[in-house]
Amino acid sequence: MSQFDPKIDVGALGKVAVLMGGASNEREVSLMSGGGVLNALRARGVDAHAFDPAQSDLGELKSHGYARCFIALHGRHGEDGTVQGALELLGIPYTGPGVMASAVAMDKIMTKRLWRADGLPTPDWRLVASADETAQAFRDLGAPMIVKPSREGSTLGLTKVTSIGQCEQAYRAAARLDPEVLCEQFIDGDETTCPVLGQGGGATALPVIRIVAPEGNYDYQNKYFTDVTQYHCPSGLPAEEEERIQQLVVQCFRSLACRGWARADIMVRASDRQPFLLEINTSPGMTGHSLVPMSARAAGISYEDLCLRILADASLDALQGRSFEGAGEAP
Secondary structure, three states: OOOOOOOOOHHHHOEEEEEOOOOOOOHHHHHHHHHHHHHHHHHOOOEEEEEOOOOOOOHHHHHOOOOEEEEOOOOOOOOOOHHHHHHHHHOOOEOOOOHHHHHHHHOHHHHHHHHHHOOOOOOOEEEEOOHHHHHHHHHHHOOOEEEEEOOOOOOOOOEEEOOHHHHHHHHHHHHOOOOOEEEEEOOOEEEEEEEEEEEHHHOEEOOOEEEEOHHHOOOHHHHHOOOOOEEEOOOOOOHHHHHHHHHHHHHHHHHOOOEEEEEEEEEEEOOOOOEEEEEEEOOOOOOOOOHHHHHHHHOOOOHHHHHHHHHHOOEOHHHOOOOOOOOOOOO
């Protein structure tokens, strides 16, 4: 039996809303995630129902007697603290991190500032507001450079820039989605991701996944709609590297005061095997291509039991006594 196997009184969970769809640029993926979660919870006997905030007022959650929510929304208005705040006001426990942690984690620049303050390794970066500033960032950070919106997910609006002539187009692609544009130093090496379940001192990392995308292009299409990307879990990395990544992911999770679950993306630099934190997802995908279920399976946790465990951990900030715990020095 896995240490994560839930021993949960399903009847005590009450009527459950699976929030899916929404109005973000990731609506299509959210509907796939939510559909999977809904079926999984029903398979475990949960009184679960689909709820699309783009089609129904959130106030109906209260009037229709929902006891808790599984948030399967992605992107803006789903994992940026806004729906979490609404659920706090309604008094309905929800899955994943609370208002503050969700808002900070959605903002890649704020996330990096806090990680850097806690001594956690993350690639150097610049916040830019024009194509000229993007070109200057390219001079500062060197080639290649990643340009992306600060507050989007699923690699939407991301460009890998290899020459200064690409800077204007890359800036415009990102700025169409967010006025805050992040230019980030590119780390050449192994691309990995690792989920975390739990809270505080009880937070535990699941197995690391190593991602091998065609020509290193792990974009929106290759994430969700093709089968050409390779996922290695077990990762095939040396045991000490995998353990170091897991320790780092738990540190970054606690640094942002996350709870419940999340998934962090890490690049391992080829030259010296140093891991670097890229970002953390506080409402990760749960589709057929998604990585948290893949990692959970490697730990002996079925998709259905994973969804049930996450749901059982639903809570409110008001019950948590929120605080930043700090992460200490990077390993």
